[in-house]
Every structure is written in C-alpha cells, then in structure tokens.
Amino acid sequence: MIDKTDLRLLALLQQDCTLSLQALADAVHLTTTPCWKRLKRLEDEGYIRGHVALLDPEKLALSLTAFMLIKTQQHNSNWYQQFTAVVKSMPEVMSCYRMAGEYDYLLRIQVADMKTYDAFYKRLVNGVSGLLDVTSSFAMEEIKYTTALPLN
Amino acid sequence: MIDKTDLRLLALLQQDCTLSLQALADAVHLTTTPCWKRLKRLEDEGYIRGHVALLDPEKLALSLTAFMLIKTQQHNSNWYQQFTAVVKSMPEVMSCYRMAGEYDYLLRIQVADMKTYDAFYKRLVNGVSGLLDVTSSFAMEEIKYTTALPLN
C-alpha cells in the first residue's frame, strides 16, 4: 500500500527525477534515509517503471507524428502474437493500443518525414499479413505531451 | 551539431537515465569528463527535454486509457488559445495533437475508470464551447508504450 507521502514523492519524480534525495526529503519533511527507503520500496513494488531522459523529436529530425488505425479479421492467438512482436520490434512505433470499437489497433508513429513514413508503412504492411484496413492520420502540431500521470 | 557519440549517449539515456557517468563514458569509450561535457552541451542545446520517472498507471489505479477525437468549427485564434489552455490545465490529458484530416484534435486521456472518464468528459465539454463532435474510443490493452525515440 501507498500513503500520501509516497504519492507526493511519485508526483515529484515523474516531473523531475534529477531531484536529489535531500531535496525530495525536504519536500516531504523527512530526512534522507526514510525517504530513500520509500523510494526503494516504490521501485521494488513496481510503482516506478523506470527513469528516462525525454528527448526533443524536432531537434533530432523526427518531426512527423502519425497515427495509424488498423482493422483486421484475424482474431486468433497466432496472428496476435505475430502482430505484437512486429510492433514491439519497430522502434518507430512509440505506442500501440488494442481498441474497443470500430478499429482494432491504434498506433502512434514517430518518423522524420513523409518519405520515411511511407517506407515504414510498407514495411509494416508487408511484415504483417491480414491487415484489412489501415488509415493514417498526421499531426500538425503537438499541443501537449506529458508522461506525468494525474495523481491525487 | 551532433555526432555518433552524442547519439549513442542520447540513445542510452532515453532508455535509462540512472546510468552513471562512468557507465556512459565506458559505453562510448571516453573518460568521465569529456562525456560529462557532452551531456552538458546536449542538455544546454535542448536535445534533452527533461529527466523523469515513468510510473505504472495500473498500480496507481489509472487503468483506463481513452482517446478523444474532436471536431470544431471555431478556427479563430481566440478559441484556439482557450482550448489549448484548458487542455494544458487538465492533468488527465496526457497528450493532445492538432490533426490534419477529418478530425481537428486527438487527445489521450488517462483516468481510473468509466465513471471518472464521464466526469472528465463533462468538465471538458462544459469548459470549452464550440466543440462540434466529440468521439471517445477506449483502449482494451496497451501493447506498447515507449518514450524512446527511434534514433539512428
């Protein structure tokens, strides 16, 4: 179980994980050791998935964000295994969700430009058989992007 | 500008930013100081947006991922300012893109359950006037989620 102090620590860390133990401890009115033990516990129990640096896609010439909506008629376990394996192995796929409703899968793709996207598209469609309908939509502007969950 | 070594460092850090300077330096066959200077530069020049802890939504009882597709007829600057301000201020909105094509905006929402989603939906729709069409789709399963950009 988790208490208010743990939640405050998580809220701080998902905003900035370079905060020192001392700064975190001060923020929750503890000294470093009990604070450190809490962080250890939160990590061990899986509340924290990892610590990462977030990079700027524009600066790295990955300016095109595309969304792919996919329909399939293959609903057997073999096909699913193959599809998820391909998706996980393609680094351009930033996220993939199995959806309720009209479309079966929603993917977010990050690439340099349209030409690169087209090449990616072909690789995906050729890599996985049985895709019935694949619709691409393109982002004009990123208005918000955060990894911070709505805690409280 | 950025070279192969910088790219390798960024690739490592976006996977795990707890790696020590020593480990990073070893990985790119440098000693700590030149490695540290590169990291400093990459940060100063904006290649690195931030360092964050990624939390587990399931463990924190935020199990429902929803996507919202929004159409509007308001395309003036005032409306846009208001819409983006509202979206940025709502912590349940994890991302928001202005789209090309049929729908104008795509949002990803993270909440506890359907009841919470419904409350959020009402707050959004009441908070912003001029939303013509709002379609909600729900994720059944997260197959992939990464913050790591496809470098190389």
Place this chain on the structure above:
DNA sequence: AGTGAAAGAATCACTTA
C-alpha cells in the same frame, strides 16, 4: 580528450521513538 582533487549525493549498519 584526460588527470586528479574537491564537493556532493547515495547507501547502509546501527540507533532511537
């Protein structure tokens, strides 16, 4: 790009409420 020293931070055995 590297050396080496100084400052700062994390980790842990042990102590206390």
Place this chain on the structure above:
DNA sequence: TAAGTGATTCTTTCACT
C-alpha cells in the same frame, strides 16, 4: 513499524594539462 544519525562509498563537477 517508521524515522534519524553518522560513516563509507560512489558520483559528479571542475581547474588544469
């Protein structure tokens, strides 16, 4: 069971080469 002290070790940072 949860928090604190203090020592040790590891890490970062920087002037100098």
